[in-house]
Amino acid sequence: MSAQFEPNIVAFLCNWCSYAGADLAGTSRTHYPPNLNVIRVMCSGRVNPLFVVNALQQGADGVLVSGCHPGDCHYMEGNFHARRRFTLLRELIEYVGVEPGRFNMSWVSASEGAKWKDVVGEVVVKAKEAGPFKQFRRDKINW
Amino acid sequence: MNNKPKIGVYVCHCGINIAKTVDVDAVSEFASRLPNVKVVRNYAYMCSDPGQLLIRDDIDKEGLNRVVVASCSPRMHENTFRKTLAAVGLNPYYLEMANIREQCSWVHEDRDEATAKAKKLIYAAVAKARLLEPLYEKEVDVEPASLIIGAGIAGIQAALDIANAGFKVYLVEKTPSVGGRMSQLDKTFPTLDCSACILTPKMVDVANHPKIELLAYSQVEEIAGYVGNFDVKVRKKARFVDVHKCTGCGICAQECRLTGRIPSEFDMGMGKRAAIYLPFPQAVPAKYTVDPERCLFLTRGKCGKSPKCADACSAGAINFEQQDEIVEFKVGTVIVATGFDPFDPARKPEYGYSDYANVITGLELERLVSASGPTGGAVLLGEGENAVVPKDIAFIKCVGSRDKSVGNEYCSRVCCMYTAKLAHLVQEKVPGANVRIYYMDVRAFGKGFEEFYDRVRREGIRYIRGNPSEIFKRGDKLVVKVEDTLNAAPLEDEVDMVVLAVGLEPRKDAREIIDILRLSQSTDRFYLEAHPKLAPVDTATDGVFLAGCAQGPKDIPDTVAQAKGAASSALVLLSSGKVKIQAQISFVNENTCRGCAYCVEICPYGAIELVAVSRMGNPVQVARVNEALCKGCGACAAACFSGSIQQKSFMDRQILPQIAALGVMR
Numbered sequence: 001m002s003a004q005f006e007p008n009i010v011a012f013l014c015n016w017c018s019y020a021g022a023d024l025a026g027t028s029r030t031h032y033p034p035n036l037n038v039i040r041v042m043c044s045g046r047v048n049p050l051f052v053v054n055a056l057q058q059g060a061d062g063v064l065v066s067g068c069h070p071g072d073c074h075y076m077e078g079n080f081h082a083r084r085r086f087t088l089l090r091e092l093i094e095y096v097g098v099e100p101g102r103f104n105m106s107w108v109s110a111s112e113g114a115k116w117k118d119v120v121g122e123v124v125v126k127a128k129e130a131g132p133f134k135q136f137r138r139d140k141i142n143w
Numbered sequence: 144m145n146n147k148p149k150i151g152v153y154v155c156h157c158g159i160n161i162a163k164t165v166d167v168d169a170v171s172e173f174a175s176r177l178p179n180v181k182v183v184r185n186y187a188y189m190c191s192d193p194g195q196l197l198i199r200d201d202i203d204k205e206g207l208n209r210v211v212v213a214s215c216s217p218r219m220h221e222n223t224f225r226k227t228l229a230a231v232g233l234n235p236y237y238l239e240m241a242n243i244r245e246q247c248s249w250v251h252e253d254r255d256e257a258t259a260k261a262k263k264l265i266y267a268a269v270a271k272a273r274l275l276e277p278l279y280e281k282e283v284d285v286e287p288a289s290l291i292i293g294a295g296i297a298g299i300q301a302a303l304d305i306a307n308a309g310f311k312v313y314l315v316e317k318t319p320s321v322g323g324r325m326s327q328l329d330k331t332f333p334t335l336d337c338s339a340c341i342l343t344p345k346m347v348d349v350a351n352h353p354k355i356e357l358l359a360y361s362q363v364e365e366i367a368g369y370v371g372n373f374d375v376k377v378r379k380k381a382r383f384v385d386v387h388k389c390t391g392c393g394i395c396a397q398e399c400r401l402t403g404r405i406p407s408e409f410d411m412g413m414g415k416r417a418a419i420y421l422p423f424p425q426a427v428p429a430k431y432t433v434d435p436e437r438c439l440f441l442t443r444g445k446c447g448k449s450p451k452c453a454d455a456c457s458a459g460a461i462n463f464e465q466q467d468e469i470v471e472f473k474v475g476t477v478i479v480a481t482g483f484d485p486f487d488p489a490r491k492p493e494y495g496y497s498d499y500a501n502v503i504t505g506l507e508l509e510r511l512v513s514a515s516g517p518t519g520g521a522v523l524l525g526e527g528e529n530a531v532v533p534k535d536i537a538f539i540k541c542v543g544s545r546d547k548s549v550g551n552e553y554c555s556r557v558c559c560m561y562t563a564k565l566a567h568l569v570q571e572k573v574p575g576a577n578v579r580i581y582y583m584d585v586r587a588f589g590k591g592f593e594e595f596y597d598r599v600r601r602e603g604i605r606y607i608r609g610n611p612s613e614i615f616k617r618g619d620k621l622v623v624k625v626e627d628t629l630n631a632a633p634l635e636d637e638v639d640m641v642v643l644a645v646g647l648e649p650r651k652d653a654r655e656i657i658d659i660l661r662l663s664q665s666t667d668r669f670y671l672e673a674h675p676k677l678a679p680v681d682t683a684t685d686g687v688f689l690a691g692c693a694q695g696p697k698d699i700p701d702t703v704a705q706a707k708g709a710a711s712s713a714l715v716l717l718s719s720g721k722v723k724i725q726a727q728i729s730f731v732n733e734n735t736c737r738g739c740a741y742c743v744e745i746c747p748y749g750a751i752e753l754v755a756v757s758r759m760g761n762p763v764q765v766a767r768v769n770e771a772l773c774k775g776c777g778a779c780a781a782a783c784f785s786g787s788i789q790q791k792s793f794m795d796r797q798i799l800p801q802i803a804a805l806g807v808m809r
Contacts, residue, residue, distance in 0.1 A: 008806065010805050016663075016683055019216075019218065022246055023216045025250060026249035027249070029249055034251045037264060037805045038242070038264075039798065040242075041798070042793060045776055046776065046781050046793060049781075051798060051802060055806055058803045058805075058806030058807060060802075072663055074683055074684075075661075078777075081778055109666075111666050112666075117250075
């Protein structure tokens with residue numbers, strides 16, 4: 001069964017670097033697995049750690065947060081905030097028993113379409129290794 | 144009227160770009176079953192006029208109040224479709240896009256997989272669209288002035304264009320004179336125009352133009368604000384010369400105790416100057432400057448009994464009490480034209496640039512062959528009576544370009560042609576000279592370039608394909624060790640002089656401007672343009688434009704063209720006089736804000752402050768957003784414990800349903 005398992009991954013990409021990098025990967029017609037779905041935010045600093053937990057609750061098997069390279073943030077320091085938050089979050093979710101491969105961070109610039117492809121490939125492999133995620137899953141979504 | 148969402152979903156084929164890998168009919172059928180979706184259509188090109196008309200008609204006739212366009216990246220056409228909505232009176236922020244081209248059809252091959260993913264992305268977009276709220280863009284006035292950083296040919300051209308259109312220009316130059324790298328060149332390829340002859344009139348024009356305020360020997364310290372309203376702080380460095388009194392006669396430099404002892408930057412260290420100096424004879428402004436790092440009086444506090452320059456100056460212009468001055472002004476646009484640095488060949492030790500005096504760079508040879516250069520235009524090696532005229536001369540191309548070992552993968556675009564030009568000039572100046580050029584490829588791509596390349600070969604300059612591995616000394620000759628790769632023959636070529644055609648690199652202090660203006664760099668470390676093809680002079684920061692080699696290596700015609708492009712982009716803002724500012728900014732729910740000020744701390748723009756309000760008769764502190772300063776990054780929204788501060792269009796309650804849509808739909 002795990003051979004056919006296709007993980008469902010939610011990715012949060014900043015508008016200026018990683019989203020543009022992902023667009024460039026498309027413009028350059030690189031190919032990567034379709035398991036990852038993108039939510040665009042203006043800055044990786046906008047991503048509330050609870051979004052990540054929420055994605056895992058809502059049915060994602062893995063989550064990626066990607067922003068500009070540290071120091072190159074369009075908003076000067078948003079990705080520094082993101083880096084701090086998600087370093088802590090990673091420790092937290094490991095502590096509560098979630099496989100570390102389910103949560104990933106990357107820095108992809110607007111000119112790194114090729115790197116984006118590699119990042120997607122890596123995140124998908126990690127999520128496949130971790131397998132389907134059920135621990136946090138809510139039966140019913142309530143808002 | 145907008146109480147109940149009525150959503151229209153528009154699926155674009157993009158010719159076959161999307162339709163080839165995504166089953167648009169299946170996707171449309173799926174979308175029609177989503178909650179609140181009233182209309183679904185697919186069409187060959189949604190961005191075309193008829194495509195946009197479909198959307199406008201449906202808004203009119205079906206009463207749609209939300210629109211989802213599933214097509215290319217929002218970075219491509221979000222603005223297009225926003226205007227479509229606005230054209231029929233629907234708030235443009237009632238639009239959500241699903242990127243099913245760049246991030247779906249183009250990157251996936253399997254039709255079923257791509258179709259499934261497109262459905263998911265559309266589901267998420269619909270989930271968010273239901274909760275969109277109208278936003279209103281504020282218009283602000285544009286300060287009718289422009290700042291141009293760097294007064295090389297790019298900065299000069301841009302300044303003249305903007306000033307001629309009637310707007311104020313502040314032209315800031317770091318060195319004592321305008322002119323930049325172009326002023327160092329002797330001739331320009333491929334026409335062999337005298338560089339000074341075509342540049343000097345423009346330099347004089349910027350100095351005399353009533354609309355241009357030239358701030359030479361100055362540096363930008365700080366730029367705050369946003370498009371239309373930048374607050375600029377410039378440091379005017381002390382020249383220790385009163386520019387209003389200095390007549391530029393030059394007696395001070397003759398009298399200076401260090402005359403002829405300080406390497407001249409303009410002559411690439413080959414000529415010598417005094418501690419008080421004019422960088423070059425045609426310098427603009429033609430005012431002398433004291434070098435604070437060299438002047439005996441400034442470094443040691445003592446220069447004989449009294450500084451000789453001050454004694455000699457009959458105008459009394461020299462003032463050692465002068466201080467740096469901070470100038471502050473407001474501009475609407477900024478053009479960055481900071482230029483390049485030549486590659487330092489010491490980083491390729493195998494070429495012996497640091498070891499042998501007769502290994503020089505192209506720019507150094509440029510000074511040698513220039514009539515205004517240290518030798519008066521004679522190609523001479525060594526000094527005084529020992530000077531010799533080199534007969535056997537080898538050029539090596541691609542030094543510091545197309546070379547991963549030094550981290551420069553790019554082509555510098557000018558070296559092929561400046562090598563051909565210099566080879567021509569050397570052969571003209573040294574009768575009987577034997578010139579050869581070692582090359583990897585010859586890239587003669589511009590107008591008249593191929594013809595010029597052809598011409599110098601006909602003049603007897605030999606092109607030998609091979610990338611030299613080493614240069615060493617044998618007797619008083621230099622040996623270039625190389626393989627002639629067309630004949631597969633190893634060579635040891637004995638020459639008198641080696642000229643390294645060094646490439647172009649970003650300025651060593653490029654980082655300063657990045658920190659001031661928050662620019663990005665591309666992988667080659669030059670400043671990154673907003674789009675490599677469609678926005679080559681824009682940057683990711685609105686109102687900031689690029690011109691010249693700061694954006695990437697280019698020759699003079701391309702630099703001038705880009706400068707004119709940047710000037711016209713700046714003029715679009717300046718002449719319209721109004722600019723819309725970011726609508727997707729943060730706002731605070733003052734009823735739930737507890738005034739912890741985490742958002743105040745985290746905001747990089749200082750756009751949030753605590754204010755005292757009365758909540759049910761109790762005085763409390765709450766956060767408040769300054770809408771003109773907020774750039775809409777949303778960092779505050781992620782930091783808020785109570786969710787009281789939110790970013791418009793990226794509110795928690797808009798993003799969470801997106802997450803749910805992507806998660807639930809497996």
